[in-house]
Amino acid sequence: xxxxxxxxxxxxxxxxxxxxxxxxxxxxxxxxxxxxxxxxxxxxxxxxxxxxxxxxxxxxxxxxxxxxxxxxxxxxxxxxxxxxxxxxxxxxxxxxxxxxxxxxxxxxxxxxxxxxxxxxxxxxxxxxxxxxxxxxxxxxxxxxxxxxxxxxxxxxxxxxxxxxxxxxxxxxxxxxxxxxxxxxxxxxxxxxxxxxxxxxxxxxxxxxxxxxxxxxxxxxxxxxxxxxxxxxxxxxxxxxxxxxxxxxxxxxxxxxxxxxxxxxxxxxxxxxx
Amino acid sequence: xxxxxxxxxxxxxxxxxxxxxxxxxxxxxxxxxxxxxxxxxxxxxxxxxxxxxxxxxxxxxxxxxxxxxxxxxxxxxxxxxxxxxxxxxxxxxxxxxxxxxxxxxxxxxxxxxxxxxxxxxxxxxxxxxxxxxxxxxxxxxxxxxxxxxxxxxxxxxxxxxxxxxxxxxxxxxxxxxxxxxxxxxxxxxxxxxxxxxxxxxxxxxxxxxxxxxxxxxxxxxxxxxxxxxxxxxxxxxxxxxxxxxxxxxxxxxxxxxxxxxxxxxxxxxxxxx
Numbered sequence: 001x002x003x004x005x006x007x008x009x010x011x012x013x014x015x016x017x018x019x020x021x022x023x024x025x026x027x028x029x030x031x032x033x034x035x036x037x038x039x040x041x042x043x044x045x046x047x048x049x050x051x052x053x054x055x056x057x058x059x060x061x062x063x064x065x066x067x068x069x070x071x072x073x074x075x076x077x078x079x080x081x082x083x084x085x086x087x088x089x090x091x092x093x094x095x096x097x098x099x100x101x102x103x104x105x106x107x108x109x110x111x112x113x114x115x116x117x118x119x120x121x122x123x124x125x126x127x128x129x130x131x132x133x134x135x136x137x138x139x140x141x142x143x144x145x146x147x148x149x150x151x152x153x154x155x156x157x158x159x160x161x162x163x164x165x166x167x168x169x170x171x172x173x174x175x176x177x178x179x180x181x182x183x184x185x186x187x188x189x190x191x192x193x194x195x196x197x198x199x200x201x202x203x204x205x206x207x208x209x210x211x212x213x214x215x216x217x218x219x220x221x222x223x224x225x226x227x228x229x230x231x232x233x234x235x236x237x238x239x240x241x242x243x244x245x246x247x248x249x250x251x252x253x254x255x256x257x258x259x260x261x262x263x264x265x266x267x268x269x270x271x272x273x
Numbered sequence: 274x275x276x277x278x279x280x281x282x283x284x285x286x287x288x289x290x291x292x293x294x295x296x297x298x299x300x301x302x303x304x305x306x307x308x309x310x311x312x313x314x315x316x317x318x319x320x321x322x323x324x325x326x327x328x329x330x331x332x333x334x335x336x337x338x339x340x341x342x343x344x345x346x347x348x349x350x351x352x353x354x355x356x357x358x359x360x361x362x363x364x365x366x367x368x369x370x371x372x373x374x375x376x377x378x379x380x381x382x383x384x385x386x387x388x389x390x391x392x393x394x395x396x397x398x399x400x401x402x403x404x405x406x407x408x409x410x411x412x413x414x415x416x417x418x419x420x421x422x423x424x425x426x427x428x429x430x431x432x433x434x435x436x437x438x439x440x441x442x443x444x445x446x447x448x449x450x451x452x453x454x455x456x457x458x459x460x461x462x463x464x465x466x467x468x469x470x471x472x473x474x475x476x477x478x479x480x481x482x483x484x485x486x487x488x489x490x491x492x493x494x495x496x497x498x499x500x501x502x503x504x505x506x507x508x509x510x511x512x513x514x515x516x517x518x519x520x521x522x523x524x525x526x527x528x529x530x531x532x533x534x535x536x537x538x539x540x541x542x543x544x545x546x
Contacts, residue, residue: 006282007323013283014290014329018389050280056287098441106440106462110430112423116291139411139431140439146419150385157383158412166375166413166478192379205439 002034009043016047016059016071021153025068044069055079073151075124077272083117084248084265091233091249092263101254103261105233109143109204118248119147122202122230125246125268126152131227132197133157135219137186137211140204144232148202157192157199159215161185167192171221175214178207178238186214188222195223206231206245207238234266275307282316289320289332289344294426298341317342328352346424348397350545356390357521357538364506364522365536374527376534378506382416382477391521392420395475395503398519398541399425404500405470406430408492410459410484413477417505421475430465430472432488434458440465444494448487451480451511459487461495468496479504479518480511507539 003011012029026044030037048059055076061069087108096104108114122144134156136145142158149156163170167189177184193199201215212229219226229245236252247266254261276284285302302313321332328349332342360381369377381387395417407429409418415431422429436443440462450457466472474488485502492499502518509525520539527534 001326003323003326006279006319009279010282010286010320010323011327013286017287017290046279047283050276050283053274053276054284056284100438102439104441104464106465111428112426139415139433142412142415143419146416153385155384160412165373166377167379168371168377189379191377
């Protein structure tokens, strides 16, 4: 397909946006759009400038026979903070308070644009680390893991609280369920995580850390290592028994009597440049 | 931020790709990139041509004071078939056979690029319908619902098989669990689906249709209506007791003795232009 330069830039941008963290040879574009490799190089230079000036991401050029370009999405601190501030206001709505002092938050993790932005913030915070997979526990963590994995372009693995026949052989560990101090089991399909993976663990809410510590102990069973822990929100009334984690939001107080939720920004923004 | 035309086109493309099915005023771009509205119109015309020529999608211009542009993603039949053929070959790998004649398929729904493509195929098939939400049942349907909802830019709702305190008030229905003919319950949070929604139901595997029919009966409880049913794969050895559904893949035979899985393309491709 022969395109004009301006059109070519639009379609090459689209390709790179949809294939982050992936090396793409310039020959792919040269062949597809019947253009000289030197013209494609010039297109990429313009796209790179536009992406960088608008904090969409960076494009790295790798020279040599097996070279090409790699697009790494990024996010400015301003944009991240603006999004987080909106999330904070929504999380502090009094209508979220449920009997027992719980908070309803499922809507955040079921709206594509919100979810995508939450995924971008977490991915941005771990972009300098090598991450081979994102891990979470069913059910509420799944969309979050999916969103982070989309930005990092790595698979995500889902730990289950029950045994499903369609998962094949599984490995299980015991963990302390936060809400009840009961010992429970969690399961991960043996096929789902290759040995030696560097894994980012994500979850929607951190209260006592029981499920997250369960997942950390699962990593050892898979000869894999922990790259980090990130949660959408932490409840500062819990023990948060996890050595090192990053959070987008921190719920500091839930006052059922006065029908008030207090929410602050989480520690993920502390070291964002 | 002042950008050159070519750069402006790259960043406007990026914005539209990330905000499908959403009306965006040209003033947003004119203000952001300090350009005349007429220049932005010309940019959009070039982007539109590039998007259409490469089957990335269509851009519709709505004139008038409250007008703007709407990007609708699309997919050529060739691309959809090429992706489906690769999925078909992978699904037919004999290593997927599990004891009891089940098939391991979790890997399809946990790899971002594969998942995104599956979501694009399903969304393409329903793009002419009004869809307000995508519904699925936990856990394995969640990434699929997420992927379809991303393309259609609508929320997704997750029906659960257990009661979770953090979901608030729920509505429950009984359904016939396919694998055992047992009557079980499924639950949906009252807050998660507004009355009057047109809903697309998706699931990973269709065998007997019990869970899908359960979700259809839930829709009535929410005064909502069914826009369609789509599954990643159907098992043609099951009853598939669902009136109308679309599938990407059809597993026609699982021969445990000969260690062979037979897979064909599903009916979603029958009416794709």
